Amino acid sequence: MFITKEKNSYICKNRAWVEINLDNLEHNISEIRKIIYKDCKIMAVVKANAYGHGMVEISEKLLELGIDDFAVATLDEGIYLRKNGITGNILILGYTSLKYVDVILKYDLIQTIVDYDYATEISKLNISRKLKAHLKINTGMNRIGEDYNQLSNIQKIYKMDNIRVLGIFTHLSVADSSREDDIQFTKCQIDKFYNLILALKKQGYPLGKIHLQSSYGLLNYPELRVDYVRTGIIMYGIHSDKNIQTKVKLDLKPVLSLKARITSIRNIQKGDFVGYGRTYLANCSMRIATVSVGYADGYPRDLSLKRVKVFVRNQYAEVIGRICMDQLMIDISNIENIKVGDIVTLIGNRKLISAERVASNSKTITNELLSRLGSRLEYITITSKKKTINKDYVV
Numbered sequence: 001m002f003i004t005k006e007k008n009s010y011i012c013k014n015r016a017w018v019e020i021n022l023d024n025l026e027h028n029i030s031e032i033r034k035i036i037y038k039d040c041k042i043m044a045v046v047k048a049n050a051y052g053h054g055m056v057e058i059s060e061k062l063l064e065l066g067i068d069d070f071a072v073a074t075l076d077e078g079i080y081l082r083k084n085g086i087t088g089n090i091l092i093l094g095y096t097s098l099k100y101v102d103v104i105l106k107y108d109l110i111q112t113i114v115d116y117d118y119a120t121e122i123s124k125l126n127i128s129r130k131l132k133a134h135l136k137i138n139t140g141m142n143r144i145g146e147d148y149n150q151l152s153n154i155q156k157i158y159k160m161d162n163i164r165v166l167g168i169f170t171h172l173s174v175a176d177s178s179r180e181d182d183i184q185f186t187k188c189q190i191d192k193f194y195n196l197i198l199a200l201k202k203q204g205y206p207l208g209k210i211h212l213q214s215s216y217g218l219l220n221y222p223e224l225r226v227d228y229v230r231t232g233i234i235m236y237g238i239h240s241d242k243n244i245q246t247k248v249k250l251d252l253k254p255v256l257s258l259k260a261r262i263t264s265i266r267n268i269q270k271g272d273f274v275g276y277g278r279t280y281l282a283n284c285s286m287r288i289a290t291v292s293v294g295y296a297d298g299y300p301r302d303l304s305l306k307r308v309k310v311f312v313r314n315q316y317a318e319v320i321g322r323i324c325m326d327q328l329m330i331d332i333s334n335i336e337n338i339k340v341g342d343i344v345t346l347i348g349n350r351k352l353i354s355a356e357r358v359a360s361n362s363k364t365i366t367n368e369l370l371s372r373l374g375s376r377l378e379y380i381t382i383t384s385k386k387k388t389i390n391k392d393y394v395v
Ligand SMILES: *Cc1c(COP(=O)(O)O)cnc(C)c1O
Pocket: 045, 047, 093, 171, 213, 214, 215, 216, 230, 231, 232, 233, 234, 367
């Protein structure tokens, strides 16, 4: 494998870093493309720093793969993509204060209309160009969106002077569930949305692009005819939760690994404690190592004292004591030949350290685990494709 790109190369791979495998991203995209209709496009959800994967590097690769529709959560994320040369459509999925409408226009971003009142506010602004927008419809999630049954309000939005409606969408709130009542609820959401679409269509409204599925909406309701699927988590090659069953199963490969280094090795005796709070007591003599990553990097403190594993020298080692802000300790009694500087993998493509496993160990979903990876981490991207190889950086 070759490193293609790195931020801050002089410090890269020094302490704790995220390694992004672009081959796996490419693989996952081709898996998603296998199950969507020919005329349906992927809208790549790259909010929250592409779920901790690095939004610029991920978006650049996606552009290369022919994806030119992106979704972010905030105005700042959209601007950041533009400033880093990301072309194509960028939809802001969340609310943006209308104080910044000029900025949305300047960076050619598309704003979600969060409800009728928001649209009305836009219609009163004095702006030089129409604001590109997708209209969000609330069909039961009750987060943002104009209510599906407010047909006359929705029609009015289409006619407002300052707004160019390029799309209309909703969001499914239990598309990941295989419980019968949840399936009924989702079907009801889908019906509400398509009935609205039909009514608007009949009256000749230019609907624009239609979309409603995120990752699980796609995996469980792949039959829906739409212009976009808004995929986030599955592009990154993982499931939100290891226990979710889906109608369609994709062969996904995780894109991200979290790595750090061994910084110190010592022997301790029976009766010695390890870490803050004296929570770990050695009941025999042991060899332990310190690793240069902690909860401030996004490795949850909640994993402390749960016998969770990391991977080093081709073996699993157990995390012992409380995880500190910047460091943690592991038991290496049974691992030979470990030395300072060795690489430790904390999240990666192995069963006991998969993002799904680490997330469930800390009682959350992978979306949260990965999107909270800290800003202090270094980033490198790797690929087997010989494109921009620098021989110094062969892993
Ligand atoms: C975050 C988000 C998505 C992506 O969800 P995944 O489950 O990661 O695919 C899609 N649509 C909306 C509105 C979102 O907020």
